[in-house]
Amino acid sequence: xxxxxxxxxxxxxxxxxxxxxxxxxxxxxxxxxxxxxxxxxxxxxxxxxxxxxxxxxxxxxxxxxxxxxxxxxxxxxxxxxxxxxxxxxxxxxxxxxxxxxxxxxxxxxxxxxxxxxxxxxxxxxxxxxxxxxxxxxxxxxxxxxxxxxxxxxxxxxxxxxxxxxxxxxxxxxxxxxxxxxxxxxxxxxxxxxxxxxxxxxxxxxxxxxxxxxxxxxxxxxxxxxxxxxxxxxxxxxxxxxxxxxxxxxxxxxxxxxxxxx
Numbered sequence: 001x002x003x004x005x006x007x008x009x010x011x012x013x014x015x016x017x018x019x020x021x022x023x024x025x026x027x028x029x030x031x032x033x034x035x036x037x038x039x040x041x042x043x044x045x046x047x048x049x050x051x052x053x054x055x056x057x058x059x060x061x062x063x064x065x066x067x068x069x070x071x072x073x074x075x076x077x078x079x080x081x082x083x084x085x086x087x088x089x090x091x092x093x094x095x096x097x098x099x100x101x102x103x104x105x106x107x108x109x110x111x112x113x114x115x116x117x118x119x120x121x122x123x124x125x126x127x128x129x130x131x132x133x134x135x136x137x138x139x140x141x142x143x144x145x146x147x148x149x150x151x152x153x154x155x156x157x158x159x160x161x162x163x164x165x166x167x168x169x170x171x172x173x174x175x176x177x178x179x180x181x182x183x184x185x186x187x188x189x190x191x192x193x194x195x196x197x198x199x200x201x202x203x204x205x206x207x208x209x210x211x212x213x214x215x216x217x218x219x220x221x222x223x224x225x226x227x228x229x230x231x232x233x234x235x236x237x238x239x240x241x242x243x244x245x246x247x248x249x250x251x252x253x254x255x256x257x258x259x260x261x
Contacts, residue, residue: 005034005035005036005063005113006035006036006037006038006063006064006065006111006112006113007030007035007036007037007038007112007113007114007115007116008037008038008039008108008109008112008114008115008116008129008133009023009026009027009030009037009038009039009045009046009049009116009118010038010039010040010045010046010049010105010108010115010116010117010118010126010129011023011044011045011046011049011117011118011119011120011123011126011143011145012044012045012118012119012120012121012123012126012145012147012149013042013043013044013045013046013125014044014120014121014147015044015045015048015118015120015145016120016145016146016224017048018220018221018224019045019048019118019120019145020048020051020052022118022143022145022167023045023048023049023052023118024048024051024052024055025164025165025166025167026049026116026143026164026165026167027049027052027053027056027165028052028056028165029164029165029166030165031052031053031056031060031063034063035063035113036060036062036063036064036065037049037050037052037053037060037063037064038064038065038066038067038108038111038112039053039064039065039066039067039108040066040067040068040069040104040105040108040129041066041067041068041080041090044120045117045118045120045126047079050066050079050080050083051079053083053088054079054082054083054086054088057086058086058087061083061086061087061088062086062087062088064083064088064089065088065089065090065091065111066080066083066088066089066090066091067091067093067104067107067108067111068090068091068092068093068104069093069100069101069103069104091107093107101125102125102128105125105128105129105132106128106129106132108129109129109130109132109133109136109138110132110136112133112138113138113139114133114138114139114140114141115129115130115132115133115138115139115140115141116140116141116142116143116164116169117129117130117140117141117142117143118142118143118145119142119143119144119145119149119150120145120146120147120149121147121148121149122148122149123149126142127152130142130152130172131152131154134154134156134157134172134174137174139171139172140171140172141162141164141169141170141171141172142159142169142170143164143167143168143169143170144170144228144231144232145228146224146227146228146231151170154172156174156175157172157173157174157175158172158173159171159172159173160173161240163208163209166209166212166213167209167213168209168210168213168232207240207241207244207245207247207248210229210232210240210248211247211248211251213225214229214248214251214252214255215251215255217255218259219259219260222252222255222256222259225252226252226256229248229249229252233245
């Protein structure tokens with residue numbers, strides 16, 4: 001498979017471990033359709049993505065890549081070591097300090113076919129990676145995990161609700177000939193509309209995706225999920241009608257009652 005056929009799955013270093021299953025769902029969504037996964041190798045979301053790739057097996061590792069901010073050191077027995085042992089590629093950096101982190105994020109975005117970022121709090125590094133992808137004319141999507149995370153403010157387009165592997169997200173929809181895009185109009189790719197898989201199969205609608213999250217949430221996950229649902233509804237997730245929100249909240253209340261019984 002061509003080296004460029006990977007999707008960068010990145011995000012906040014502070015992303016709680018409860019979100020590891022959501023990151024794994026997005027990774028599985030792309031791996032199951034023949035895509036590799038790109039990661040920055042940091043803790044948090046990047047680490048969860050790498051763990052999911054390793055769990056998916058050697059073929060997924062061979063299609064995937066980790067971009068490091070500095071020299072590459074692989075610890076035997078660690079998840080990065082397991083990734084390399086299964087054929088995964090590691091691309092070292094050559095900078096130091098903040099320049100190293102920004103350079104790593106820029107190279108990862110430019111080499112990828114698209115970017116999915118899990119945002120928790122400000123997530124400045126992840127937002128920078130998404131911006132790099134948007135400016136390169138590549139598809140980008142964000143998942144608002146919590147911690148006060150908000151949709152990044154970019155010019156030249158807007159965010160639209162979507163779903164990736166059953167995880168509610170927002171994809172960037174650029175305006176035609178938007179000034180945000182660097183250079184000439186980009187070549188259309190299989191991931192240009194990132195909420196559609198390469199063979200054109202549509203993913204779950206956002207309302208159905210949120211309902212699925214409610215139905216599989218455990219007792220520990222329910223409070224955070226409730227807060228996230230509130231933020232999404234208040235944030236104007238326009239793809240979900242008022243009646244659908246009512247059904248989601250009824251299902252959420254029923255789930256809480258059943259888990260408390």
